[in-house]
Amino acid sequence: MKAAQGRLNDVIRFSAVDGPGNRFVVFLQGCNFDCIACHNPYTINECDSCGICVEPCPEMALYFDVHSRVVVDEDECTRCDICIQVCPSDSTPLSQMVRLDGLKKRIHEVSPFVSGITVSGGEPTLQSDFVASLFGSIKCDERLGRLTTFVDSNGHATRDVWDRLLPVMDGAMIDLKALDPDTHIAMTGQPNHLVLDTIRYLAEWDRLYEVRLLIVPGRNDAPDAVEKTARWLYDVDPSLRVKLIGFRQHGVRPQFADIPEASHEQLATLADVIRSVGIEDLVLV
Amino acid sequence: MNMEEFRSRARDIVNDPTLTFHQRKHYLAWLAENALEYPSLSTAAAEALNKQIICDLFEGSAPYRGRYILPDYGKALRNGSAHLELDPPTDLDEALNFLLIMYTQVPSITGYPVYLGDFDKILAPYVTDDISDEELYRKLRLFYRALDRMLPDAFVHTDLGPHDSRVARTVLRIDRELLQVVPNITLKVDPEITPDDLLLEAVATVFETGKPHFVNHPLMVRDLGEDYAAVSCYNSLKIGGGSHTLNRLNLKEVALLHQGDIDSFVEETLPHYVELLAELIEARIRYLVEEAQFFEHDFLAVEGLIELDKFSAMYGVYGLAEAVDLLMEAAGKAGKYGHDEEANELSYRITRKIADLVAERPMPYCEGNNGRAFMHSQSGIDSDLEVTAGTRVPIGEEPEMFDHIRAVAPHHDLFQSGVSDIFHVEDTVRRNPTAMVDIIRGAFREGMRDFTFNLATNGFIRITGYLVRKCDVEQFDEMGARHGSTTFAAGSVKNSHVTERYVKRVLSRESSPRAPQ
CATH class of the missing domain: 3.20.20.70 (Aldolase class I)
Known part of the structure; x- marks a missing residue:
């Protein structure tokens, strides 16, 4: 089965710690483990749009769209991570669905510099x-x-x-x-x-x-x-x-x-x- | 300078407890040279020089040797030298001995040779199969130690590659073991020729000593021909030739003086100052060649080890970052160089304009570049304050490495004689050196000419392209330094923000040529 979209947490364009050589790393959102030692617990669950993070956002970059989903204004977001700190559900409002071609475009940009790509998470x-x-x-x-x-x-x-x-x-x-x-x-x-x-x-x-x-x-x-x-x-x-x-x-x-x-x-x-x-x-x- | 001031400054040098005998003598010579009249300049150029809008890097008032000289050591070894009374060597011992002697006779702006030859190439005829790896190691190790002790200046430079060789491998191994400042090293990298495991060996050496620096061999060959070398720091020039002089344009000052919009900066103000610097360069070249007549008498020229028609001069620029930001601000725009697409585009427009003007401006005695000066992104000197070296992004403001490379790479095509951007990387890469090989290869695929990286955790600081040992800088104030360049670095570290750097990045400076004041 093919899927043209994935739920993305973030990417790192250069990583020296995720496999052989320099790598482009894709962090997907969502995990089926709940590890006590998890270093990025905000990748565990999908955002349920509870909205608890909307008000604390100092840049007012978070808001409800017409479908009552919490969305982020990328131009205003400074990645201060306050939304992640207040999230009661081990998630983040910043994760988003990403299209395959959009992700591939970003890989094309870095391709001269990397040995490959690693998909991490979350749980890929x-x-x-x-x-x-x-x-x-x-x-x-x-x-x-x-x-x-x-x-x-x-x-x-x-x-x-x-x-x-x-x-x-x-x-x-x-x-x-x-x-x-x-x-x-x-x-x-x-x-x-x-x-x-x-x-x-x-x-x-x-x-x-x-x-x-x-x-x-x-x-x-x-x-x-x-x-x-x-x-x-x-x-x-x-x-x-x-x-x-x-x-x-x-x-x-x-x-x-x-x-x-x-x-x-x-x-x-x-x-x-x-x-x-x-x-x-x-x-x- | 009146006689009283001259005597006072000479006295300060003679009595400076932080200078060695040789360093005192070097600065006394510099002081004496600067008591002479400057080569004749127009009023406008003299004023620009006086205000440091154009800068001669304090090379001195009466140039009597080229700034960077790259003798053809291969030819010297093949032919011997009448002046030095040396026959052509017949084996490796004789060759190494020949070179050590010759190095003491090679002039440059620093008083030490800025180029030692491409060790792998010039020694190849003497590294015969009957010399075992261990024997080669022992001989080169002694030679290597002598270089550091006899030529204590970090601008002393050798080149290796792009081909793999026993000499290249052995030199890198010795460099890791001896942890010396001298010599600085450049590895020429050709994607078709240089194997990954030689690059890995080089990367492992950077982890220990911050050396070598990497250059894009095919791009260098395109601009300079096969016989080129990177010398001193990031200065790529022709072997058998060199650069008469390196002077530079302070783009920040030009932008500060400018009144008007961006178009009038590029089309009017900038060309005016570009020509003033060209005038300065021409006057200095003429003095060196016509008055001091360096090429008439120096044994290197007499014996054909350097040839005037392989020389050119270096047209330096610096302070691009501040110039771009000032122009953007004046135009009511917030974008900063290194971070904003429009600011970056403006920076390319500026360097392209300068490159076009320099390519149109005939320069005497510059047949090494078809009668034109070489473009050079100049790495700064220790007295530079609040102005960023060359075409770099300001210290502490560098974007993450990918964006950083993409921002600066488009400039590299223009600067035939070198452009320095230094990337400091996280220590985690020690466990994955292949990641650095990927990035170096990627940087060259993207058209970068020069690539330098360093880790915060080895014992060396790369100040421009030259290195100093951290422990030497820390001890300098109390004890003085054995290496001339440590003196420069101490000033550089104090005047810049070394400790404030993003991953402890060190600001680059080319040299501190003036006597301490």
């Missing part, structure tokens, strides 16, 4: 038809055809979703919050069987660029749990690239303000644990 697989359309049209475009197409996903998607993406997707970065199902539910609100299956499936198809392990102190940082996770990943693919990321408070919701950040020493220790099972391609962030 929730809009897999749009992502597949976007990637497909990039691959068929004379000037954009050389760009690689990557997905940055929580992995919570069924095989038919990946089957739609695989013909046009060069690689995926998948987050694995925990191997233990209960820990996973506690950290994300969802079970992890789809995530684990995604990792296996993409590795089989040789499209798994990296698996990211976010270490959240007190939640998933027990060395034996990390070792178990590493063993499981090693069994999937011994040459797998693993990125070990320490939790940071930046952007996290106030109710999780008491979660401590991971120290450099702790990460170094866990890195040794991961390497001890045979994983060599390990990146620390």
Whole structure:
């Protein structure tokens, strides 16, 4: 199925941290996880036009349109983010539907400077038809055809979703919050069987660029749990690239303000644990 | 300057505890030169010079050597030198020894050679297969250390590329290890020739030392021919030639003096001052060639290692950002250079106009560019205050990198002899150097001529195209500096807003040529 429109949160034209080389990154709106460690919780839900943000906007850039939907006057908006701070629904009035050709025009602008594009979020697989359309049209475009197409996903998607993406997707970065199902539910609100299956499936198809392990102190940082996770990943693919990321408070919701950040020493220790099972391609962030 | 003032200033230099013996001697020579009469100028040009609307970069009142000289070292090595009593070298040791000797005899505005040759090309005949990688490394390392200690000036420059080579790789490796200011390096990049892994090696070197600077090889070849080099900082000129002089037009001052609309600025006020600067350049060239007769007696010219007909002069501009913003403001428009489409268009109109005028203005002894001066976007000197270098976007006001590149790139086509925009990047790129390779290649695809980036977290600050070590700048006030250019940088850092920069961006300055006052 083709989708000519997607719900966009924002784009970053140059990113050095979202896959190989310099990349144009598309952040889609909407996520099926509710992670305690989420750095951009305003991408989780779609805006329900409750209007709570309209009055606090200092630029008066937000208003109700004739359909009682909250819309933004782009010329007035200064991206001060007050609307995001007052939003009770982990959303933003600034996300908007974007047309495929409009997005492609922006990719054309930066194409001389990038290795490829990465679709992130939010959770991009929730809009897999749009992502597949976007990637497909990039691959068929004379000037954009050389760009690689990557997905940055929580992995919570069924095989038919990946089957739609695989013909046009060069690689995926998948987050694995925990191997233990209960820990996973506690950290994300969802079970992890789809995530684990995604990792296996993409590795089989040789499209798994990296698996990211976010270490959240007190939640998933027990060395034996990390070792178990590493063993499981090693069994999937011994040459797998693993990125070990320490939790940071930046952007996290106030109710999780008491979660401590991971120290450099702790990460170094866990890195040794991961390497001890045979994983060599390990990146620390 | 009367005799009393002269004596007082000479005394200050002689007694300045922050200057080395060599630096004192250099400034004393500068002071003596400036006690002489200036080459004859019209009243209008003399007044513009006096008010610093046009500026000679304090090169001195009686030019007796070209500003930038690019000897043909390849030819010197092939033929030997009668003046230096050196036979052509027969192996790598002899070649490196030959070059070290020759460097001490190459004049320039700074007193040190601004060009050391393209190491990979000039050494290629001596880097034979029987020299192992380790042996090559050891020999070049000693040579490299000697350069920094013997020629302590950050404007001393070598070029590498666009082809891959053992010498290029080894030089980059040594640069990362020794963390020296000297030599500065340019890598010539040709999309068809330069491999990604050489670029990656270069990017990894920038992470440690802020070097090399990257140039768009095909664009340079179009404007200068195959035998060109980037020297000093961002000054691209012909090998075997050079630039007699570099003078510059302060566009901000021109805009401040202008009364009227944008059209009359471009069509009347600007051409008037463009010609005054041309007059200044011509007078300085004539003095150098006809009065000081540099090309009649210097051994480089006598032995054919430089040729007058490969020389030209550099026509510099700066303060474009302020000029554009002032003109926009006078026209009742709020758009700023670097951010607003209309302001950017105006900036292109201004540089295009200057380029057209310079291309129409015959210049004596400039056969290196068909009898015309080279356009140059000048990077500033340490005494510049509240005026932005060259055609750059003001410090702290730079848009994000993509918009920044798009705003400045259209100027690059016009400035054959160099244009400097420095991009400071986030430290995260250390983990993904390919991202920088993408951006460098993209910048050249988009028509940029020069590309420089640096990280906030290495030990070097790029002041213009030249680098200084952060620790040297911090210690300068107390202890003085071994490198002449650190003296310049200390003034530059104080007078600019280095610490206020967006991702600690450093303002660029070409040099501080005057004696401290």
